[in-house]
Amino acid sequence: MRILVVDDSTTMRRIISNSLRAVGFEDIVEAGDGQQALQVLEGVNLLLTDWNMPNMDGLTLVKTVRGSAATAQLPIIMITSEGARDEVMEALAAGVNDYIVKPFTKEVLGEKVRSIIR
């Protein structure tokens, strides 16, 4: 079970990765923006992405992933500080499977991940 964590904040990537390890997920790769994420997508089973990032933001990444036959079915969770209804609806329309609003606990993150991969 390989999980790709995409966030432009190095510390937030570490927090998410450490939280995933704490709840039993060990195979984690990281990327600093959407463009970097596309370079390391092969073999990934779940994508966790921030929304606001330089170069390629999370929403564009989601649309790009969904637009490719090879990754169209990849489970995606967006983790972002923006939880306004319009943003959530836009992300869901773009193809995310679930949405986590920061701040979050590792228990919530673990439960969302398990729910998606069931």
Add this chain to the structure above:
Amino acid sequence: MDAQYINPFVVALVNALETMLNITPERGTPYLKKEGQTQGDISAIIGFAGPNVTGSVALSLPTPVALKFYSLMMGEKVYRITNDVQDVVGELANIVAGGAKTELSAQNITFNISIPTVVVGPGHTIGHKGDIPVMVIPFEIGKHRFVLEVTMKLE
């Protein structure tokens, strides 16, 4: 500045600290900022703008508070303000702005937020947009004080 527009920022900060750092700061009495007044040693500033609002929010911390926040968030100690400490303070400000955005959207106040800018150095001043009054909300953790600054102009 009406409290109903300031409270979402305060609630978002307290929620972030309680959820991610497991600490609850003591909130002081808000006051209007005087021109040129300095606050902490490290500040993260985020601007926001939408069809009916412009403004900015800044989280300003003394060094001991910034280091404490970092150690609680990352599970490791540091003894000076590193790039990672700056990243954590910027991320906290981002979570505050995002949380306030969510809350204010329910009052039909919608806006986009910028990526945080982090300023480091004792005695630095924070420049907010235009001539809008800046509300300062002080907090205390132990013997240390830190502040959230919010300015907002509704069209």
